Amino acid sequence: MTSSTHIVQSNGMSRGPLIDSIRPYPEAIRFSLNRMNGTSFWAYSLWRAPDDADLLADIPLSDEYVQCAGTAAAMTVEVRTVDPDGTAHQFTVGKPGADHAAGRTEMIRWDGDRSSTTVHLHEVFTADEAADVFYSYFLTNEVSAPYVLRELDLTMPSPAAEAPADRVRELTFSDDDENEQTWRPSSQDGQQSAADAFWEFVSEHSRDDNASFCIEDDQNSEALLVMLGAQTICRARSEPSTRTEYSIVTNDGTYGTLVQNFVRGGFAALDRHGPWWPDVPSLLRARLRLELDESPLRRTHPRGCVVAWRS
Structure with a gap:
């Protein structure tokens, strides 16, 4: 070896x-x-x-x-x-x-x-x-x-090109403290992008006991829930069928990428940014596997065959 x-x-x-x-x-x-x-x-x-x-x-x-x-x-x-x-x-x-x-x-x-x-x-x-x-x-x-x-x-697109024409829509930001803000697209030059407006909203309202923030797209029946304290993000949609999925976030930059892609293209724009887990138990199992892989036990006792991950 x-x-x-x-x-x-x-x-x-x-x-x-x-x-x-x-x-x-x-x-x-x-x-x-x-x-x-x-x-x-x-x-x-x-x-x-x-x-x-x-x-x-x-x-x-x-x-x-x-x-x-x-x-x-x-x-x-x-x-x-x-x-x-x-x-x-x-x-x-x-x-x-x-x-x-x-x-x-x-x-x-x-x-x-x-x-x-x-x-x-x-x-x-x-x-x-x-x-x-x-x-x-x-x-x-x-x-x-x-x-x-x-x-x-x-x-990353400029604010004016942040979304295709059919995805430029009103978005609502909210948090667990019931703060709420609406971002509306505008043809005016210099408008703040939806992603920048969302992170400004987060900066204004984030606290240790208020670390979950939502972007809602009522027009397309979609939402993105950013759970900063839990290192988790959740995407959801109700049309054409109800679907809620979770993903683990391992660094702060990933939050920015996911938010940017959601405001650009909605639920489907996040497909390649998984893996996405269909429920909380699956998410917790995935997090446990990740923690095990990063533990001292795994580092000192690597898998007998690293490439045979799961069948």
């Missing part, structure tokens, strides 16, 4: 060092990807640990990684890079020899069909195909030729 240099993560939560004690690294990656079923196991990420990292003491995150989501039969692969000036770029990976102009696409679904994305046909990978991409990244810390990269738009 060689010293671990990379970290793998399952479903955006459970993570640990990639090890070769059971299978060589390329086969360990391939084995894991072939277990993806889209329901209990739907996402897998890999990144290089810092050179001086002690993976028995800490499992650090990274702003640069390769990731995939979907099933062993059909998944999307993405790679994220960061420039020296801190600018981040995220790309969907594609196979060579593709023609975007053909316009043919396929929808990749995961998390029990609660999340999805549409990609070009040459951007659909099987587990074995994706394993080659991941191992190449493992060796070189990049995804290079012959693979092709399509950059995704990670930029």
